[in-house]
Amino acid sequence: MNSLGSIRRSFAPWADPAAKPYISFDGVTKRFGDFTAVNDLSLTIFEREFFALLGASGCGKSTLLRMLAGFEEPSAGRILLDGQDLAGIPPYRRPVNMMFQSYALFPHMTVEQNIAFGLKQDGMPKAQIAERVASMLKLVKLEQFARRKPHQLSGGQRQRVALARSVAKRPKVLLLDEPLGALDKKLREETQFELMDLQQQLGLTFVVVTHDQEEAMTMADRIAIMDKGEVRQVATPAEVYEAPNSRFVADFVGSVNLFEGTVSGNGGNILTIAASDGFEINVENAGAAADGANVWFAIRPEKVRVSSRAPEGSGANVTEGEIWDIAYLGDMTIYHVRLPSGRVVKASQVNAARVIEDALTWHDKAWISFAPDSGVVLTA
Amino acid sequence: MNASWSRFNIASIVLGFAFLYLPIVLLVIYSFNESRLVTVWAGFSTRWYSQLLQNQGLMDAAWVTARVAFISASVATVLGTLAAIALTRHTRFRGRVLFTGMVFAPLVMPEVITGLSLLLLFVAIGFERGFMTVTLAHITFSMCFVAVVVQSRLLTFDRSLEEAAMDLGAPPVKTFFQVTLPVIAPAVVSGWMLAFTLSLDDLVIASFTSGPGATTLPMKIYSQVRLGVTPEINAICTILIGVVAVGVIAASLVNKRREVQRLRDEQAAQRG
Structure with a gap:
């Protein structure tokens, strides 16, 4: 392995x-x-x-x-x-062989016959077919179900028969x-x-x-x-x-916060964006973008920090809002923070400790912040 | 459930069943009548059954009917199945609606018209009427029944079964015989049985299209009844009823048992 x-x-x-x-x-x-x-x-x-x-x-x-x-x-x-x-x-x-969504197992054939179907079409000798079928059954751990018909199997077993049948022909x-x-x-x-x-x-x-x-x-x-x-x-x-x-793509895969804004600065490897929500975003290694260009900044919820006190440091990548919703999922907590502009920002935090001191609650004032290398700038 | 059985319900069921089965029961009882007179009971006997075997005319007619029914049902099943496949599979060919209507029209066409038009056709092309013409006529009118039965099965047929077979290397013809046909076989068999029964008891179309030497059993019975009902007729009708009843009951029992077994298997499989 x-x-x-x-x-x-x-x-x-x-x-x-x-x-x-x-x-x-x-x-x-x-x-x-x-x-x-x-x-x-x-x-x-x-x-x-x-x-x-x-x-x-x-x-x-x-x-x-x-x-x-x-x-x-x-x-x-x-x-x-x-x-x-x-x-x-x-x-x-x-x-090529295909495994169908409905599995498409032949209902009038046993598990064995289903798996052997493709091999028979190729005119493989009988002994070799039997050998291949046995190895396929072993592969999907269905040896004791060889003689069953598809309707005598559970959903998971059917899925494995379909898989064995579609890989049997290599x-x-x-x-x-x-x-x-x-x-x-x-x-x-x-x-x-x-x-x-x-x-x-x-x-x-x-x-x-x-x-x-x-x-x-x-x-x-x-x-x-x-x-x-x-x-x-x-x-x-x-x-x-x-x-x-x-x-x-950002929105389709996983969850994302999107901030619209215009490029206001382009110094070194730092791109500065004036977000329409009224704060400044600095992005590291974002690639070139012309001043004044309309862009979107995308950041995943787990990369957004929520705190009850204003974080130290520069004024960029920080903004203030109000805790709007809290979802406790056990392994993590998801905060919805409402900015003065009305935008709701999603932030998730891993619950590393059992007891969180200074816990945030509904309608608390809260700051969100993120690191300059934690998001991407999108132009499309 | 028993609580809801009112007198009215019982009465209507008794009446209904009496209406349906009393004539048949009478016929069966009188087939065991000793007397030559059909309506006078003179004690139990099976003599008309043994006499039946001596009646060459009736036996010949029965043999003709069996052959016609077997051949026509088999050919109609092949043609009807092919028609059903064409109608369900090639949904986009030109004139499909017209074709569908034409295949199913004989279902509602008065038999007299079917019979007469076939007769006119056979006369026009100079086809000598006899065994062949009856068989052809029966194929014509029973294949649409087969098409209906098979088509309704094909509508619920999972096309991905055929795709899977082709994907695994089976060309279309092999796919049809190894996957499609076995899966729809129950519908094809019941189509065949339906065609067989239809042919067995057809009188009207057979009268139009039959010729000398090809008298079917229903024709023979009908012509004999016109000269007066004999106990022999009762006997042969009882045999016919018996054959059909045994067939129907056996088929439904087999079906029922298969379904129950299937259900039980599925439940067992779900439990693991």
Whole structure:
């Protein structure tokens, strides 16, 4: 496991300009009548990558997956897999397999027969099929359920049969359409880690479609955030969270406070923004922005500090407000602080100590503050 | 539940069932009548059943009917299933509404019209009437019943099953025979049984389209009744009722048992 971990840490082919993409979408558009589900989309995925397509329903992520599987043909553009153009290749001749959201287990076949189905289509010798099926059953820990029919299984077991069936053929790419959508929360969390281990063990390329950002963040090497048939950002989970490229992405992934303002100073590596809420924001390493440009400053709630006394230091990155709401979640507390401008700022604090002295309560005066390197400046 | 059984309820149920089944019960009872006269009871006997086997005309008609019903039901099932698939799957082809209407029109078309139009067709193209024409006519009118039954099953069919099969490497034809057909099989079988029964008891269309040497059982019974009801007719009708009743009861018992088993399995699976 140790070696796998270190492989994973150093796995970043997207940062290597010499790396050859394994799957590439090249200007792909898909129209259904007047509706454009996917709009001139280009995207590259690398071998052995765990790639997530994240977006709200109707953003085109499932259509993208179905085009890769061969159930839909692009209206324009090309899809390449390992250098081969997939155009015109029917689903049953593509070296990809899919795990369906509904699992799509064949109800008239046993677990064994379901897993063997794909292998039989390839004309694999019987003995070899039996061997492969047995190893798949072992992989998903369903040995004692081999002879059961799908309706005799629980939801979690069905999900594992679907998984075993879709990896049994050792596809070049495994497509997963909302793989954990039908499971309850606890099972979903366990299964996320199982999927990650499985991907490492088999060394396959996974492309997963999900609307659950936590799921995407946990499992994926890189995430593509989709909206209205377009990719808004492709990056690692940490980059997507800490360095979103637009207000849409910042708002879509996690929770965020957005301050609108104009650039008022540009000294050294410090950018100064006059926020419309009446205080000054200094940002370190924000990149260049012209004086007077309209920008947004985005900061995550856990990076905002709340205190009952004015913090020491310069006057920037500090403002005063009133405690508007408090949500105690056990591990952390979320404060909503209302600024004089009417904006409500979210701040979360980890409850490191059991008893908090000087606790804030409703309608207390409070100061919010943050470090100059804790947020990002967005222009879109 | 028993508390709500008023006299009125009981009376209406008794009347209703009497209305439905009294004629049939009478027919069954008189088929065991010793007397040659149909309406006079003269003691229990099974002589009309044994006599039936000697009646070459009736036996021939029964054999013709069985063959017509078997062949027409089988062909109608194939055609009806294909029609149902075309109608549910290719939702965007030109003239789908018209085609749907045309497939289902025979359901409400008076049999006399179906029979007459088929007769005119056979005469026009010089098709000699007989076994073939009855069979063809039965295929025509029963395939739409099959289409209705199969279509209603296909509407709830999860298309991702077929996609999964193709995704795993099965070409469309293999997918149909290995996944689609087995899953919709119960509907196809009940479509076949419906077509078989429809053909078995059709009189009107058969009268129009049949010819010499291809008299079906209902035609034979009808022509004999016109000369007077004989106990033999009662006997053969009782056998028919028996066959149909056993078929229906067996089918529903099998279905029921499967459903109960399924429910039990699912509950067991949920418990872990």
